[in-house]
Amino acid sequence: MPADDTAPPAPTIVDAYLDGIEETAAAGVAAAYHLQDAQADAVHDVQDAQAAAASDLQDAQSTAVHDVQDTQAVAGHDVQDAQTAATVGVLGSLARAAGSTSRAVTSGGAAVAVTFSDVEAMTTSIQSLNLLVAPMIGTVAALAVDPDLLESLVLSPLTGANAEAAALRAATRLTTQLVVTESLALVTASVVSTYQLADSALQASAAALGGGVSVGGSVVGGAVTVAGTSIHGAGDVVGAAASGAWDVAGAAVTGVRGFAGAAASGAGSVVGVAVAGAENVAGAAGSGVGGVAAAQADLAVTMVTAAGVAAGLAGALSASIKMGFLQETAETWAGALMAAADECQENPSGVFWTAGIPLAVGVGQSIFENFSLSDVSANAVSNIGGLVDATGPYFDDILGMLIHDAQTLGMANDGEAELGISGLSAEALEERAGEAAEASWIEIAGTEGSFEQDLSGRVIPRDVSSLLASAKQIDATGGQDFAEIRIFESVTMVEDAQHKLVEQHAYTVQIPSTLVWNPYAGAVPNDLTADLLAVHGDQTALMNAVFDAMEEYGIPTGPNAPPVMTTGFSLGGITAAAMAADPRGYNIEQVVTAGSSISGIAIPDDVRVTALEADEDLVPVAAGGRNPESWTTVGGPGSLLAGESDSTIIYPGNVHDANRYAVMAAEHAEINTDPQIARFFSGEVTATDYYATRK
Amino acid sequence: MGCALIGSDGQSKESADAALLAIPGVSDASVNTRSIRSGFQVETTTTVKISLQTGFEVPRPDVLVNYLLAAAWSTETKEANSTIVVIVSGHPQISVLDALDAGEWTRKSGNPQFAERASVSADEVKGRFGDWPGEVPEMPNGLIVGPTPEPTP
Numbered sequence: 001m002p003a004d005d006t007a008p009p010a011p012t013i014v015d016a017y018l019d020g021i022e023e024t025a026a027a028g029v030a031a032a033y034h035l036q037d038a039q040a041d042a043v044h045d046v047q048d049a050q051a052a053a054a055s056d057l058q059d060a061q062s063t064a065v066h067d068v069q070d071t072q073a074v075a076g077h078d079v080q081d082a083q084t085a086a087t088v089g090v091l092g093s094l095a096r097a098a099g100s101t102s103r104a105v106t107s108g109g110a111a112v113a114v115t116f117s118d119v120e121a122m123t124t125s126i127q128s129l130n131l132l133v134a135p136m137i138g139t140v141a142a143l144a145v146d147p148d149l150l151e152s153l154v155l156s157p158l159t160g161a162n163a164e165a166a167a168l169r170a171a172t173r174l175t176t177q178l179v180v181t182e183s184l185a186l187v188t189a190s191v192v193s194t195y196q197l198a199d200s201a202l203q204a205s206a207a208a209l210g211g212g213v214s215v216g217g218s219v220v221g222g223a224v225t226v227a228g229t230s231i232h233g234a235g236d237v238v239g240a241a242a243s244g245a246w247d248v249a250g251a252a253v254t255g256v257r258g259f260a261g262a263a264a265s266g267a268g269s270v271v272g273v274a275v276a277g278a279e280n281v282a283g284a285a286g287s288g289v290g291g292v293a294a295a296q297a298d299l300a301v302t303m304v305t306a307a308g309v310a311a312g313l314a315g316a317l318s319a320s321i322k323m324g325f326l327q328e329t330a331e332t333w334a335g336a337l338m339a340a341a342d343e344c345q346e347n348p349s350g351v352f353w354t355a356g357i358p359l360a361v362g363v364g365q366s367i368f369e370n371f372s373l374s375d376v377s378a379n380a381v382s383n384i385g386g387l388v389d390a391t392g393p394y395f396d397d398i399l400g401m402l403i404h405d406a407q408t409l410g411m412a413n414d415g416e417a418e419l420g421i422s423g424l425s426a427e428a429l430e431e432r433a434g435e436a437a438e439a440s441w442i443e444i445a446g447t448e449g450s451f452e453q454d455l456s457g458r459v460i461p462r463d464v465s466s467l468l469a470s471a472k473q474i475d476a477t478g479g480q481d482f483a484e485i486r487i488f489e490s491v492t493m494v495e496d497a498q499h500k501l502v503e504q505h506a507y508t509v510q511i512p513s514t515l516v517w518n519p520y521a522g523a524v525p526n527d528l529t530a531d532l533l534a535v536h537g538d539q540t541a542l543m544n545a546v547f548d549a550m551e552e553y554g555i556p557t558g559p560n561a562p563p564v565m566t567t568g569f570s571l572g573g574i575t576a577a578a579m580a581a582d583p584r585g586y587n588i589e590q591v592v593t594a595g596s597s598i599s600g601i602a603i604p605d606d607v608r609v610t611a612l613e614a615d616e617d618l619v620p621v622a623a624g625g626r627n628p629e630s631w632t633t634v635g636g637p638g639s640l641l642a643g644e645s646d647s648t649i650i651y652p653g654n655v656h657d658a659n660r661y662a663v664m665a666a667e668h669a670e671i672n673t674d675p676q677i678a679r680f681f682s683g684e685v686t687a688t689d690y691y692a693t694r695k
Numbered sequence: 696m697g698c699a700l701i702g703s704d705g706q707s708k709e710s711a712d713a714a715l716l717a718i719p720g721v722s723d724a725s726v727n728t729r730s731i732r733s734g735f736q737v738e739t740t741t742t743v744k745i746s747l748q749t750g751f752e753v754p755r756p757d758v759l760v761n762y763l764l765a766a767a768w769s770t771e772t773k774e775a776n777s778t779i780v781v782i783v784s785g786h787p788q789i790s791v792l793d794a795l796d797a798g799e800w801t802r803k804s805g806n807p808q809f810a811e812r813a814s815v816s817a818d819e820v821k822g823r824f825g826d827w828p829g830e831v832p833e834m835p836n837g838l839i840v841g842p843t844p845e846p847t848p
Binding site for chain 2: 431432434435437438439441442445446448449450451453455457472475476479480513514515517570595642643652653654655656657658659
């Protein structure tokens with residue numbers, strides 16, 4: 001039955017996460033304003049200092065300053081090289097340590113014991129190395145505000161500005177590396193705590209059961225024997241590597257500590273709730289008695305690991321947003337300085353005045369003009385992608401653990417889906433379809449008009465942009481009531497070898513995105529459960545329902561079968577790619593996705609893949625990795641909808657939208673009208689919808 | 696000819712439905728709101744829909760559509776952030792899109808093959824009627840006239 005249209009949706013864990021993200025973003029925006037104020041003050045200070053220094057230095061010290069400048073440049077390079085080498089060393093050691101731990105953990109059925117003290121020793125050693133690296137960052141960053149270097153700007157703006165920019169960029173790079181390594185260390189430490197907590201609970205439960213019972217044989221005198229079902233713990237050790245970062249950036253970057261703290265507050269609250277919840281559950285389990293105790297302890301372990309992942313995700317998000325701010329700040333500073341240097345080079349008549357304005361004011365003005373919150377979002381997303389990448393091949397373990405734990409708690413049970421009726425009248429379906437098509441046109445085109453539609457209001461695509469409008473339409477029509485699967489059939493008349501006109505068929509199969517974010521699987525198969533399983537590489541009820549629709553429609557299979565294109569936005573795109581990897585006899589020749597995480601899906605080389613992935617979108621980087629070079633991946637900043645302006649901030653919350661991707665497609669003519677894709681829209685195109693729900 | 700406002704902010708769905716049903720010649724009417732998740736955001740659309748009894752005509756479709764938009768914007772269900780959809784079905788059938796044109800609405804969409812319906816951007820409606828919920832509009836006189844007598848043989 002259709003959901004009550006007016007009833008407010010029940011709050012979910014996902015809503016809480018989203019609230020946390022929104023809080024973080026809001027805090028980040030507020031912090032940006034504080035940062036801008038601080039920058040403005042700094043610019044004024046620099047300007048005053050330059051004016052004072054100019055009068056003093058005009059007398060005679062140019063030679064001496066040049067000497068200082070040269071010395072600094074050399075020293076700066078040396079420090080930077082040393083730091084880079086040290087950081088690479090840290091990362092290498094860490095990767096080897098993590099790699100061997102995980103290899104040991106995943107080595108078949110062999111039981112490998114990893115003691116708490118082993119892991120703690122590794123953590124301590126990583127943090128010790130980081131303690132060496134952190135001050136170096138301060139040294140490099142300090143170069144940028146070194147009084148002698150600032151003085152040198154007066155006498156040699158070009159060289160001085162280049163040195164400033166190099167110092168800022170080096171500091172940013174090193175800080176990023178430090179965050180990654182420190183994250184790994186912190187998370188490793190937190191996992192040890194997690195296991196100690198779980199261990200206590202298990203031992204308490206075992207004692208309650210009679211003392212002689214070893215729970216699963218997994219607790220051996222303070223060491224955790226990692227084998228069998230405990231493999232999900234390995235996912236924690238490496239996987240939660242993405243966690244903990246939220247603690248670090250503030251310490252690593254002293255200059256913007258206030259901002260970093262503010263940015264952390266949103267996600268911090270989520271983490272706090274998750275951790276507190278886990279401790280309560282674990283504590284409760286630890287105090288359990290009798291036969292119930294073991295089950296409680298199991299629940300405790302599950303909750304602790306799930307909470308660890310939740311904390312990790314929130315922490316990684318927060319840290320990445322902060323790093324995004326830092327990178328954008330440093331890049332903007334560096335860019336402003338480089339631009340000022342260029343200006344000085346072109347107009348050397350003014351020593352510290354350019355284009356009629358003081359150099360420092362020009363630099364400050366450039367910063368405020370070029371600092372972009374949308375770029376901050378893009379940086380943050382790139383950082384999250386990097387953190388996920390850092391988990392390497394263990395990402396599947398992490399996700400598998402999450403799914404396992406969720407299923408233990410009764411969530412994420414996909415089951416089976418079946419095709420059936422929508423439960424809505426034809427009139428209601430047409431109203432929903434019309435409403436979506438009209439809204440999309442207003443957002444995508446911004447002018448009066450409409451998409452080509454059939455008699456039921458379905459959008460008939462003629463390019464990639466309108467194909468994505470159709471993707472939005474099936475989402476809007478199905479909503480939280482059913483998964484709407486759409487099949488387009490294109491029929492064109494062509495001459496065969498005997499010069500007779502024959503029909504040529506091509507099929508497009510369109511799959512809906514995630515419409516339900518409840519972790520408990522309900523009637524609608526395009527939900528969070530499908531997301532988790534699809535990203536993990538598992539078959540989903542949604543995918544099976546799509547194949548059922550293809551069979552019911554009668555799309556031919558086997559040799560010489562007509563071409564099929566699978567397509568979708570977000571989850572729909574992930575499913576489309578997964579189907580190409582397992583085509584079940586269909587001749588899937590083309591995949592088109594938007595905002596989908598598909599890099600890890602093993603699509604055969606002879607299938608063309610076109611993927612739209614906006615820089616600020618978190619979803620495409622969710623599984624880490626990079627798309628193969630042979631695919632056509634369209635990146636770049638998220639596009640503006642009609643009615644939005646350049647001041648519109650593009651961030652993960654609003655960029656993940658089929659209509660925005662439709663605009664992006666329209667802006668890339670080579671994609672929008674790609675002949676290999678357009679052949680699926682040529683001639684007479686008809687649309688047929690199928691409605692899937694879980695049994 | 697615009698639509699006058701009564702002066703009170705907002706009305707319940709029941710009140711809005713009743714006011715629309717009170718228009719002579721209207722056989723069915725409703726204001727409904729629907730929200731869907733689009734990616735990570737929630738998009739809300741309000742639909743105002745009336746059916747005319749056969750034979751009743753709309754002398755000024757733009758005035759009727761403006762009134763319907765104002766009524767929808769004043770209905771306290773949930774603030775639309777996507778579009779306001781207007782559906783007017785009857786015999787003879789007016790073109791809602793043409794009515795929006797005449798009312799000088801700019802951010803709109805409608806397909807000529809579905810003359811009974813068209814949509815306007817919620818931003819534009821907000822720009823014209825103010826913050827949601829808008830004031831309850833006063834029903835203009837002569838919105839719908841009829842019925843037209845059957846032609847005598």
